[in-house]
Amino acid sequence: MPEDKSQNPKEKSWDKLGLEEIVHITNKVGLAYVDAKKTAEHLELMKSIVRAQISLRIDDDKMSEAKLKRLTETDPEYLSFLERLVEARRESDKLKVRYDSYKNLFDARRSLLSFQKEEMKLL
Numbered sequence: 570m571p572e573d574k575s576q577n578p579k580e581k582s583w584d585k586l587g588l589e590e591i592v593h594i595t596n597k598v599g600l601a602y603v604d605a606k607k608t609a610e611h612l613e614l615m616k617s618i619v620r621a622q623i624s625l626r627i628d629d630d631k632m633s634e635a636k637l638k639r640l641t642e643t644d645p646e647y648l649s650f651l652e653r654l655v656e657a658r659r660e661s662d663k664l665k666v667r668y669d670s671y672k673n674l675f676d677a678r679r680s681l682l683s684f685q686k687e688e689m690k691l692l
Contacts, residue, residue, distance in 0.1 A: 586674070594671055595668065599668045602667075606664075612657050616654065619646075620642070620647060623644050623646055623647050624637055624641045627640055
């Protein structure tokens with residue numbers, strides 16, 4: 570189950586959250602996930618453009634396409650771009666996991682409350 574004390578000191582541990590609080594946190598994490606996913610997708614779309622820009626910068630019209638490709642893909646600017654892309658994907662994936670965890674927590678808590686209500690009717 571999610572433990573969010575490290576993310577936000579105001580948030581309670583998962584076992585003390587009510588359904589409304591879980592919905593609020595799920596929404597907040599979901600919106601952050603959407604933003605992170607947008608950033609990662611944007612960088613993914615820019616990958617070929619950045620590679621082409623670097624190729625244009627280093628192309629001297631004398632080297633082979635294979636050599637130009639090797640030089641482009643090992644250029645520090647391109648490697649730095651790839652690091653940003655990987656980090657953006659990591660952040661997006663991390664938020665997706667948190668979002669899914671809170672959705673699962675909500676479902677589990679709702680099921681538990683329903684079970685407890687039914688149990689109270691039997692008493």
